Amino acid sequence: MAGEFGTVLRRLREKAGLTQDELERRSGVSVSTIRGLETGKRRNPRMTTVQQLADALALRSEDREELLGAAVPGRRGDGTGSEAEASAAEAGAPVGGAPGGGEARAGEPEAGDGSAAGAGVAPPAVPSSPPVSAAQTAPAEAAEQLAKAVAARWQREEEQRRIQDPYPLPVRWKAACETLTDHWANIRRLPPGAPGGPLDLSGRLEGIAETYRSIPSGRLVVLGRSGSGKTVLTLRFVLDHLRSRTPAEPVPVIFSIGAWDPTAVTLRDWLTERLTRDHPGTAAPGPGKVSLASALVDSGRVLPVLDGFDEMADGLRRPALEALNATTLPLVLTSRPAEYAAAVEETDVLTSAAPIELTDLTLDDLDHYLPRTTRKTDRSDPAAGAWQAVLKKLREPSPDGAPAPLVTVLTTPLMVALARTVYSDTPEHDPAELLDAERFPGVRELEEHLLDSFLPTVYRGARPGARGWDPERVQRWLGHLARHLTELRTPDLAWWRLGHGLRRSTRTLVTALVTALVIGFVDTVMSVGFSGSLANGLLDGAIVGLLAGFLFGLVHWFTYTVTGKDVRPSAVRLRIRGRPETTTWRAGPRLVIGTLGGTLFGCAYGFAVGLVRAFSWHAGLSSALSLGLIDAIVFGLIFGGAAGLTFCLLGLLETPLDIVSAVSPGSVLRTDRRTVLTQLCVWAPVFGSAVGLGAGVVVDLLQGRLGRLVADPMVSLMLGTISGLGGALGYTLTMTAWGQWCLLARVWLPLTGRLPWSVAAFLDDAYQRGVLRQAGAVYQFRHARLQSRLAQRRVRQARVGQGRSAQGRRRG
Incomplete structure (x- = not known):
């Protein structure tokens, strides 16, 4: 028959809607222990076990106290108990029974079963219970x-x-x-x-x-x-x-x-x-x-x-x-x-x-607040300010008895904050204009005026120590960001997702094109350096660049478009000096992923190189396919082994970031950049060396099995150097958040006029001016109303621009 603790535990578990197996996964307590406690077969649970179960059940204070009270006999309902019980609990000893453990050993009587031990005879001394584990x-x-x-x-x-x-x-x-x-x-x-x-x-x-x-x-x-x-x-x-x-x-x-x-x-x-x-x-x-x-x-x-x-x-x-x-x-x-x-x-x-x-703000609230937000204007009456006359006018009864539109507008903290920014913080603006019934006949006109005046007000000049921005361009850039968030249906402005406003095909094409140019340039320089022939270097660079751009673009498209996964900043850092705090939790999966990805990439690259080489020799289709398959196997083994080794090493060097580290969009960007650059410093020499050395090993292993293979040391050195630099750059541009940020947010979007060239500085400046707010690792617009208004204006501007372009084409 279940004891009191088992009865309480079962009731709380069922109340939380958990099975015993689910409670095991959440608490770390084995299902056999949970079953034994609930049936009464196991008695006297350790305090650490009780705490683990309470945490896994997400108990509130009264339920937690009830569970603890059932575990500690004699514990009073106010949460107190004997000092001995409290000491036992703190030490991690079993509560309410013998100090030897939550279960009696075979052949030993349990406390409380009528044995001498249960009758109060002092038990033999036993070692103190082990400390609570780090996992607990x-x-x-x-x-x-x-x-x-x-x-x-x-x-x-x-x-x-x-x-x-x-x-x-x-x-x-x-x-x-x-x-x-x-x-x-x-x-x-x-x-x-x-x-x-x-x-x-x-x-x-x-x-x-x-x-x-x-x-x-x-x-x-x-x-x-x-x-x-x-x-x-x-x-x-x-x-x-x-x-x-x-x-x-x-x-x-x-x-x-x-x-x-x-x-x-x-x-x-x-x-x-x-x-x-x-x-x-x-x-x-x-x-x-x-x-x-x-x-x-x-x-x-x-x-x-x-x-x-x-x-x-x-x-x-x-x-x-x-x-x-x-x-x-x-x-x-x-x-x-x-x-x-x-x-x-x-x-x-x-x-x-x-x-x-x-509830709404009242005129009394405004009387107390707004005058204190502006500087004094009348030395003879220190309490007088720009808002005094306006607030006094609002208290006067209107001819039709209805409250003035401004009274309704200023019942929300958002509009009060906007009014303060536009009028209290700028002496040249007079809030009395808000009473103009012809200019602002209703609530909507007043709210739109405050929303539209906000950006020109906060961008009226450069902040100390910061650059100034053209207000018209700021409107366009922020409008693009607001529309970008509206299309993504999220309030979170994440720097690593700025390129997601582009169509997937455009994003993939830009990634492939830039990757092809970068790797092609590296290959050309290295080929000319090794061979001394500019013509051969340009030809080899063009072939390798096009192939690498296509393959890396394909990998990028498959990873982030087909699978639906999103490129994200790294949650770890690389520790080169000293032993990383965590050395195995990522290494195994990275080894598998790297080997598979490298093998597939090497097979595709080798097959393409084999075909190009065969056709350059004017070989027939059958010979070309045969040569392509041989090169696919060779390069697949070379790149698979090298990538697996490199990814595994990166996993061994990774250590998680500190929880208490200050996290902001800027700090996440800097951390990810530092991590990626460190990965480059590891990737390039390790991957390049593994490819160069692996080429000779693979050729020796397959010699005779796939025909006559040749491994020229100079060719292996060139292959390793180009693979190290090109692979590192291709991985950075296509597979990392910082690489995509550089490619799309720092180059493509500014190039097309959607964002400024100094994107990070612009976003931080917008945050300092109060246009954006920080929510952890992302920015958000100060309010959804502001985001919606900017997005609407951007859509209208785009339609006007399209209409003018169409009209110009008709005239032409």
């Missing part, structure tokens, strides 16, 4: 490091957005309507039949963390219209929650849910991928042969703050809500009310979630 402590330590990194990141972002200057706008909320609210008994986690009414959810910005902690289910939905302050609220929630967080609580992490496709990837996998992107250190291996990011998500150590449910595509909101309801994860979700209500109408409310709705 890694997720806990990683969670603490993650908390520090998240807090530092969003503290910097809050300062950059000037939220505290002069003070945060008073964002307030009330409970949302009942049609968007689940049963209060579910929200309160009440047992069947227990009475329970609504929670008091009203509050202000500074109390968001307390409001969340008052919700037993740990699920909160924040609703608010566009620009009402949802993103600022999530930022404040993360910082306040982290300030008062205990080690047992999960780490709040903001995720832009608008980039999630629930029909293609599960929620947990998507959270893991985003966590790895924004915190590359979590890509390191964790317990159970999974990454630390996966371990953090699966063990409930991450509290997802899902910002921007309304930014998802229309057809994805319903499956997204259904996927969220299929989990028991505590979370925070933000959305505009209409989009959330439409998704609820199609499926159901977010299970066990308490929804709140942000």
Whole structure:
């Protein structure tokens, strides 16, 4: 018969919707141990085992306390117990029984079964239990490091957005309507039949963390219209929650849910991928042969703050809500009310979630805030400012009794922030013009004016120590970026995906063309250097360049178009000096991938070279095919072995990045560039030497089997040198994020006028001016309204340009 601990464990496992096998994968505790604990065959679990199970079940504090109380006999409901029990727990000894272990040894009585040992006779001294393994402590330590990194990141972002200057706008909320609210008994986690009414959810910005902690289910939905302050609220929630967080609580992490496709990837996998992107250190291996990011998500150590449910595509909101309801994860979700209500109408409310709705700013809020954002203009009345007369005019009753359009516009923090930027920060602009009813007859005209005036205002001059930008070109460049994000249906502006705005065929063609030119030039230089003949060098360079461009372009097309995979920045760095922290977790797979890829590439290259050589000798078709097949086998073995060795060595030298390292778009770009350049320094000599030496080895092995083969040392040296340099450059341009960035974002897009030549400096400058914001490794536009407005204007400009071109052609 199962004991109390087994009964509680089974109930909590079933409540989480997990099988024993799934709990084994998440916790690292064997399924036989879990089965034994639940049936009562195994008693006295170690405290480390209890903690692993609690983490894997993502238990809230009260459930965790219940499980711990069942494991420790005599533990009181307030979470306290005897000092001996606490000491045993800290030491990792089995709780509630004999100190020898969670299972009695064969032939030894278990404590508490009526034996002398169970009656209080002191047991023989046994060695202390072994310390907790690194695999067990890694997720806990990683969670603490993650908390520090998240807090530092969003503290910097809050300062950059000037939220505290002069003070945060008073964002307030009330409970949302009942049609968007689940049963209060579910929200309160009440047992069947227990009475329970609504929670008091009203509050202000500074109390968001307390409001969340008052919700037993740990699920909160924040609703608010566009620009009402949802993103600022999530930022404040993360910082306040982290300030008062205990080690047992999960780490709040903001995720832009608008980039999630629930029909293609599960929620947990998507959270893991985003966590790895924004915190590359979590890509390191964790317990159970999974990454630390996966371990953090699966063990409930991450509290997802899902910002921007309304930014998802229309057809994805319903499956997204259904996927969220299929989990028991505590979370925070933000959305505009209409989009959330439409998704609820199609499926159901977010299970066990308490929804709140942000309320409008008032004229009193504006009276207190706006005058403090501008410099004083009247020395006789220090309180007077540019906004005083405007605010006074807004309080005057209109002839028809309706509020002035400006009153409605300034009820959202977004529009207040834009008005502050356009008028408070620029003395030459007078906010009184906003009262002009002929120029701004309605709300839409006022909002469009503020949105359109934002960029000219923030780009009115060069920042200290930074270059200036032409405002008209800035409009075009930012419009291209906004349209690029709209077409990709994501708010995340990732530097490694800037080329994805191009058609796949264009991207592949540019990659193949540039790769052909680069490798052809290298081959020509090296061939001329070895042979001394310019004509032969040009001919050989043209052939090798075209073949390499075609093959590398084919590899690029297949990898990123056919398979649907995306080129991403490296989550590791190469350590040349000293022993890498992790030496085997990537080497094996890299050996296999490198060998297969090199063999296929070598076969294709050898077959093409054989055909070209045979036809240059005026050989017949049969002879040409035979020679092509022989060269395909030879080069396949040469390049397969060399690539496998090189990729394996790179895997041995890789070590994961530090979790607490500051991650920003610029730092990720610099880290990836440094990693790729280090890979080049390893790839070129290793791959070149392996090809040069491997040529002689392969020829000796196949001598006589494929006819008479010749391995000229000078030819092998030339082949190795060209292969090392050309292979390294081809790999960089086609298979790395930094290479694609250089090829498309630094060359092709500026060449076609879509972006400036100094792309990284331009993006950083836009961030410093408040046009963009940072969200981990990516940029985002300051607000979705700004992105939408810029994209619309860019589309109109493109249509006007096309119309003018068509008109010019007709005249011609």
